[in-house]
Amino acid sequence: MEMSRCMFHEKNFPKRFWAEEANTVVFLQNRLPIKAVREMTSFEAWLVAKGYAQIFGVDYSDTFVVARLDTIRLLLAIIAQKSWKVFQLDVISAFLNGNNAKHIQNFKQEMMKVFEITNLGVMSYFLGMEIKQGQGEIFICQKKYVKEILKKFQMEECKEVSTPMNQKEKLHKEDGANKVDEGYFKSLIGCLMYIMTTRPDILNVGDEKPDTKFVLKGTDKENFKGHKLRRIEEKLAKARYSIREASKIRNLRSTLQDPDNVPEGPIYRNANAFHRSYLEMEKVFKVFVYEEGEPPLFHNGLSKDIYSTEGRFINEMEKGRHYRTYDPDEAFVYYLPFSVVMLIEYVYDRGSNYNLDPLGLVVKDYIRTISYKHPFWNRSLGHDHFMLSCHDWGPVVSSYVDLLYNNAIRVLCNANTSEGFKPAKDVSFAEIKLMDGEVTGLVGGYPPSQRTILAFFAGHLHGYIRYLLLHTWKNKDQDVQVYEEIPEGMSYYTKLRSSKFCLCPSGYEVASPRIVEAIFAGCVPVLISDSYVPPFSDVLNWNSFSVQVAVKEIPNIKKILMGISESQYLRMQRRVKQVQGHFMPNEPPKRYDMFHMTVHSIWLRRLNIHIQDQ
Template sequence: MWQSNKLVCSSYVPRSSFASILVLLLVIIPLIVIVGFLSFYSPIFTIQNPSELLKAATSASTPTPTPTPLISSSQHNDASKAPSPFSSKETSEAPAPFTLPPPLEEEEVTTLKHKGFNEGIVTSKRQRRLKKIEASLARARSAIREAALVRNLTSTHQDPDYVPWGPVYRNANAFHRSYLEMERLFKIYVYEEGEPPIFHNGPCRSIYSTEGRFIHEMEKGQFYRTRNPDEALVYFLPFSVVMMVQYLYKPESHDIDGIQRAVVDYIDIIGNKHPFWNRSLGADHFMLSCHDWGPRASTFVPDLFHRSIRVLCNANTSEGFNPSKDASFPEIHLRTGEVTGLIGGEMPSRRSILAFFAGRLHGHIRYLLLEQWKNKDQDVQVYDQLPDKVSYNSMLKKSRFCLCPSGYEVASPRVVEAIYAECVPVLISDNYVPPFSDVLNWKSFSVQVEVKDIPNIKTILMGISQKQYLRLYMRVRKVQRHFVVNGPPKRFDVFHMTVHSIWLRRLNTQIEDQ
């Protein structure tokens, strides 16, 4: 019987074939299930190229190195003794187990990333701003140098209020240009840390009144103050040494630890909270004090003493006062807080007393003066205590020359008292830098007598001709505006001149943000 080679599809399967198929299915189906299960719960692993396969095989056959144990901050001293993970030298102790720190929460990771990013942006912005500030200061320096080339006695710059002129200035044109640049550019940031009465406060009715008045004017913020520290050229440390002495010092105890802690802690606080102190090590910061202990208070922080601008009444070069970075500050005794009744005096023709001084025995210079001249001469009237019913101010106003000897410290309020009374000041001191002496020519309106020449005071003053005296008298009247305390401050007065002294020191300092 002929059979066709054509395969006929039929539902009929021989019994032996059916059994074979059944066995095959029983083996294959479980395998498929197992493979599917494994593929569902296992990551997909693919080899992109042969080199990846080689790399995977190599990493699989290489043992994982033992991790280095972490060294805590308390173990840093022994870090050099710790075995290196790459050293072949065996140790008897097993390495400490490496423990991963707990993972940061997602929110913490985001915060840290954003913080680092923002800090980078802030730092970059500050660097750019500082470069702009330094560039503007460079242009100001150039303008002032150019103005200094003009040797006229009168400033060539226009000004609606006052145009400096005359020999009372070292260079009237340069000073005026500098003053105008200060008004245009200068910005001061006052640190807000600290609480009154020691911080942001000071006396306004005492021999230390200029310290308190300056602090209060800066707190008001009407002149030069900026609330943005990034745009400031200098930073004011608003502590009052006078108030520290009042509240932190026990009289006669000779214990100034409280003052030291206050100054050191304050610098630490602003250094930790703000980047500006550490950026310049204090070179663009300034403190201000009229107390005798002002210089001493600055010694508690070396950078404050050596680098910062110290505005001091006690401007004594033998005690570390550096005129190139520190500024002399006038000491003004305002008993009522005002200058009413203090300004002005008799005309030269009505000044009958050649020289006058009244003051207590403070320091060796006054001792020499009183020993030499007390009750000795009607032309040179020297008192340790005025007679009853004799007015101190009236004596100033009718004297030609007012003796201004140093006391325990070099500064004396008698210098400004003499200028107010239009009495030619006679400076008797060692190592004293007068206020605003980088702008004012003190020799043009005052007489300076060395301590060794105290016995010759009358001879020296009598040797000044009437013509010379009248010139001195007129120049005293001219510089008077720079020492007057006004409320509110007026251009070119003592407040603005003090700020100008700070401006000049900052002008000569270049700050870089590393």
């Protein structure tokens, strides 16, 4: 590579020394720390006797490559053609090498005996160029350098010109005009020449077509990211095709091999389609969690009490055990890791008469931050981003950012279609009340023959629907037992386990932890609401294991439930036990459990959209 490091080292020597006397390149000032005195070296020089020169006052402070760029490009082309990996070593110089791991390791060990050497891993930055490696291809990017040059010469606001300059235009000296800054123009031309030599697509314009089919292409970072995005969309297209084909198989049992229980039966809308979709998700789906934001408002949540599912999901994504990628270019979706519960705990003023502006402003500022630091929000206008909230105020907080409310995937316990929840893009999230953070004692119930209560409910007077239920049925019927307060000496969970049907009316908002409580107890849930979308209803057939009652039908609840035959009830109760695993908040998560089912719902929403690089 014809690069070497000067064996001579000196501090604070005259600026002109190397550039004018030695006729060499001088750059990388203040590069190495001197650990003994904890200061940086001043005017440290690289001596490469190649005949290059920089002139003090003209281009002395500019950085230029001390290597032949055609050599670098040739090596990169050969490496890409051979499908090798490029590794970079700072021997106080840089080397490109092949893929013989043993030889590379031996070489590094030998070099470490003589030189100071740092293993930089797979090459990503080299002589100012950003290098991205793929299978059989290498991308060279100079975006950062180009932006620096535009800023340096105050051309950031300049517009593109589609018509090239007239190369035959003759320039004439203008008498009386102020003398131009010769150093300014020399520095500008030098920078442009460097850009040209490091971008083969610019340098080789007009060259002959190469004999080989292999082409080394210059690109910028956006084009490279667009390449990654196209690959993601190709994977999604293949997954959609596989799912469609699987959906055509109408037998009740999936034909796919799976080490765990295979989804089957009428509890699913289409067991084969769900199974194929789940396997495709496990194979390719990746989630990028934005690292901006600090706990407790971000990257943190409560794993106990009524909002436990929100905190458990946040904490699981932070652990990175499933689906998470730390490379945003590989991500299918992007997670906004704020917790509405924690915003209410630390930001909301409880004496403010329900003023949610401070919460909304935090979210608004967060999205402004990530959209400024990363290109992904602006690229998709939020369509491939998601938030998650189990608090009733989650939808309201999301409304402070139009794109978050209208475009992004909102994973909400409060899945109310009358308040803006859109089943095609939003995800209904299950609410579970875990007082001690565990499900121990919540799962299990009496066999159907020992369930002597037709229907049961106990809960406070929250909202209009519960008012109607309590007004109609409280202390009115022994078959339909409805309580505002559970009587002393009576066990709430014993009642659940002893009932055939468990009434699950919406409160002030549509979500209710009683739905999952009923499922855990083996009690057929009766959903009483007009606009609630149950969790996982994109794959689960809720009609097969639950009863859904409109609010206006509350007076007819007993008649509706008595109209269900014993054989039909037994089928529904058996199916309730089948779906229990999908609502289980395991730690750590297990396949097909609540965490994975929630991610699968997000995966399905991503399948429904197509993102194009702008």
